[in-house]
Amino acid sequence: MTITATGYQHIELDAKGVPIIAVTTMKVVELIMAKHAYGWSPEEIQFQHPNLTMSQIYSALGYYWDYKEELDADIAFLKLM
Numbered sequence: 901m902t903i904t905a906t907g908y909q910h911i912e913l914d915a916k917g918v919p920i921i922a923v924t925t926m927k928v929v930e931l932i933m934a935k936h937a938y939g940w941s942p943e944e945i946q947f948q949h950p951n952l953t954m955s956q957i958y959s960a961l962g963y964y965w966d967y968k969e970e971l972d973a974d975i976a977f978l979k980l981m
Contacts, residue, residue, distance in 0.1 A: 910959035919963060919971075921956050928960045929974050935961075936975075 904913040910922045919928040926949070935945060942957045964971055 906963065908959050908963050910953075910956040911963045919960075919967075921952065921960055924951065924956070926952070928963055929971055929978065931957070931960050932964050932971060933975055933978070 902915045904917075906913060906919065911919050911928065912922045914920050920926060921928065921931070931945065931949075931952075934940060934948070938944075940948065942954060942961065945957050946952055946954055
């Protein structure tokens with residue numbers, strides 16, 4: 901599987917160009933959708949996903965805010981499915 905670095909310490913692009921949290925199978929949009937759906941803080945995200953480090957979570961949140969328009973479009977598409 902091809903993985904591409906993004907410049908974010910814990911975020912990579914998978915073979916399809918989807919941003920994922922490094923060394924996991926969790927997509928950044930999945931984390932963001934859970935945060936939005938449940939109103940979770942970063943600490944609550946880690947409680948719910950103990951396999952993620954706080955550094956991975958904050959990297960995903962930073963990536964989201966830097967690519968918000970693009971990721972929000974992905975989220976809207978996923979909600980239609």
